[in-house]
Amino acid sequence: MLGDLGTAGLAAGLLTAPLAALLWLRVALLGAPARPARLASVGALLAAAAACAVLETALLGRDFSVRFVAENGGRHVPAYYTVTSLWSAMDGSLLLWLLVLAGYGALLARRAADRLRAYAMVVVSVVTTCFFALSTFAANPFRAVDPVPLDGPGPNPLLQQHPAMGVHPPLLYAGYLGMVVPFALALAAPLAGAQGRDWIRRARPWALAAWCALTAGVVLGAWWSYAVLGWGGYWAWDPVENASLLPWLTTTALLHTSLGGGRGRERWNSGLACAGFLLVLLGTFLTRSGAVASVHAFTDSPLGPLLLGFVLLAVLAATVLTGRHRPAPARVAAPVWSRRTAVLVNAVLLVTVAAAVLIGTVLPLLTEPLAGARASVGAGYYQRTAVPLAVVVLLLAGVTSALRVRDRAAALRRLALPGAAALSTVAAIGLLSRPGPAALTAFGAAAFVLTGLLTTRPRRWAGVLGHAGLALVAVGVAASSAYGRADERTLRVGETLRVADVSARLESVRRGTPDGRMAVQARLAVSAGGATRTATPQLRYDPARDTAVTVPAIDEGPRRDVYLTLLAVAGDGGSATVRLAVNPLVGLIWAGGAVGTAGGLLALAGAVRSGRQRRSPAARSGTPVTAGAPA
């Protein structure tokens, strides 16, 4: 019953989304009124919302006749994680994906009357159509199950442990799918003629919004894996993580190339705007089809080949449309020492980082058919390529404070203090400890950036916060990887494991079945700096999925985290294998992510405000729009 309702919702979307595409095309080509097209776009949003609502109802009502509920629901799952299990597996997350995508479409449609927006809405609607078709035909979560099971296994136990599960995937999707608007506007620009010349101004707020959501999503994801996966790290250069990093890199570059109206960088803007969404699609293909994790899981789902088809189609459309586009030359001579140079160097570096991360992620996929052998690319590769380049990007961020000065000597003077701070940081840390060259340079670069930000009177707080966030993340990453210490040992009850100045004494090992899951819990007395606390890391076993999950005990502090994981216990409960890690300054990573996101939001507010001013009657009367933001 509910299943039929859900399928009907998907079918409604499959009707309204292409209808919206065609109606918007009528607006763009024939100058038809926009109202019906707008209604169709809202209809697609309602259809997606209805499908999501039906699946949530089925999940909460434990209606196991619906396939997705039978596979991912469970009577033992608490309500919160039942709600979040909508996005705990492929088919349901596709519905959330559709909801966000259709939401962006409806938002963009709100004011779309001119040709640029109409064409952009055509692109967004076609993308929405593709995903509605995918969800309806290839991954319909509403198919009936027969016989109806009495209970389900529940979502993957890893996805039932951390409250961030409710925020992280929706934020990530908001970030991913926000890229569709700049992409659509970039494709629409060459079609829209004269109106299209201004596309980047309209795209920038959307790119900023998507960037904020993606930044927050990526950092939350790192926090989630730190708090849940139990190996003590937050970033493993895993394909899924890389897939979220790739569009972040190109969008960050776009936010810089589009500064000040992006004049003289039209190709960069359209290329980066396209790259952002294409990488989102590619990442979805890579991670959701199982293509990278295992080449042989590829056949398990029809989504893989279809998503690959979408990627190719989108690349084709982007190439054909933007490739032919020759923007009006608006370039004037600028000194080498200028924001323009810095912005382009930044873009070059970020594109190179993205290329390295991309090839590292897809190489396993390419090697098997080309060379016949399997290959894997581990963290070592990224540490040799992406990390040094990222440090250079950080250094470049430190130069911004001196860019407003046109005189080179004055600029150098302005950089003297940050430079001195950076050098003394490197000297002091390098002489007192041995963090390794990459971490040491990162400390220096962060000092460079932060001192630069502190010693100049900022004109735009958005950029300051963004760069400060980046520097904080860099310090957190460098410190935790260089000074993090860990040890694991099998302890008998009463024995002590010591790492740095932290010691953990095993007090007891208990078995129990909290909330229906079997669990083993170790009690340890952790003493650090004179204070003693009790920590209870767990090892949970989920019989329905036959997997064991470690639940680490983390004592977060401003200076360092004490991270305890229970790895194994002896059958008699007399001993336990415990891993104790001391991770300094990890908190800075989350703080830096928050600061950076705040900077993005501030920039977004500014962009929206200046957009409002531009839309004021004076600007609308056909006068050519000139630089809105100060160059």
Place this chain on the structure above:
Amino acid sequence: MSGRPRQPRWWRAGPVPTAVLLLSVGLGAAATTGHLAGAGEVRQRPAVPAPALVGTTLAGDRFDLAALRGRVVLVNVFASWCGPCRDELPLLVEAAGRWSPQGLAVVGLNLRDGPEAVRALLREADADGLTVLPDPDGTRAVDWGVRGVPETFVVDRAGRIVARQPGVVTAQWLQEHLAPLLAAA
């Protein structure tokens, strides 16, 4: 730029988009062929000499794989904490009972487990007779290239690994890989 000579049509499309397009098509082709090639999966590796397997069994006896030269040996890597291993144990016990007159020996390599838990498992599966070699730190299994539990190897009479099965074995798999070796005696 306006004074430039005419460029070929494809160049006007822009080198970067063209390169991206070509790369994507290449990636698509590679992925598709990989997908097709992947269909004929699980290539059995050529027979290699089995690594040494020496130690004291759970029952306290001495075990040496080399001493079983001349017999076909089924080496099953298992653990009591692994659900599928529990499920396939009866099959192995049955295989041992059925083929041991023809020269089959079944050895369980018990990966990172406690003796008590294994004994309980064996009792439960009526597999008390199974030769079990404990591997508390797992290094023996790594020496064999074990990727996960369960994993099963067939060692022929000359002491070479002729078949391996990552994951659960089926009666059909055992029949296919053991019967010819045992018949060839």
Place this chain on the structure above:
Amino acid sequence: MTRGGLAGRRLLVALGLAALLALAVTGLARSAGPGAHQDPVRALAAELRCPACQGESVADSRSPIAASMRQAIADQVAQGRSPEQIRRWFVDRYGPEVLARPPLRGTGLLLWAVPVVALLGAAYAARRSLRPIRTPGAPRRRRPAGRPARRPAGARPGPDEGSTPGRRPRVAWWLSAVGLAVLVAAVAVAADRLTPPAPPPPATDPAAVALRLARDLEGQQRYDAAAQMYREALRERPDDAVRLRLAFAMLRSSDPAGAERTAREVLDHTPDSPDGLLVLGLAQRTTRPGDAPRTLRRFVAVAPDHPAAGEIRRLLTS
């Protein structure tokens, strides 16, 4: 400030910076130098891919196989084998894909070629973007042929724009409509052809789940909890096999009275059930020691080949 004072200050700043630079370089060199490395086992493990996981290194994975591999690395490092020898040892056993860093051969070259090409290409494009246009006042380039009507229409947007649309846009619209329909149809057809045969429905039968749980609990010697799970399974699936398991679990959780009762239920259905007799007999050894030998003797008689028969015989004779 005098000219000389300014120059002196500059010199001072330059000297200070130079001194700082020297110190920083020393620090960097010291940090990069030998002896600063972490333990070799972790370094090696970080370069090996855990074969049982998805994209985790042996150093980071919590899987038992990864733990075993770390142990194997530690053993070999202790034996004084070189990192290269150890890597080769693992490649021999797990194939080249165990290395998390592919060798610089074949497709492995792409790892370095692609970023380098991207860097050069992007740098070239950036240089082009930076080059000033020599004729800033040049007129806009020719529009692509075939869209002559675009500009005047584009200059004045609005609903009244297309009052007299030409034939071309209409044709384009119809073509797009057909294209969109083809796209949706293609997805439908492809999805249908690509969908694998439906997987067997997941075993979510509550009895099976309860049984699984119970068996796992038994494996951990938590017999009272296991008995509870068996009772639940029994509610879903009233079956003698489950009843027997329950009886065994009760016996082990020192509830012989319950075990006896359950075993009797089984024996009511099948009076000669060997396992039923066995549990009953073992339970009676506590509840009514007088009856136990008789029941156990009957068990041995019914099932002389039962795995437990030998043990019971020994028990009876002692």
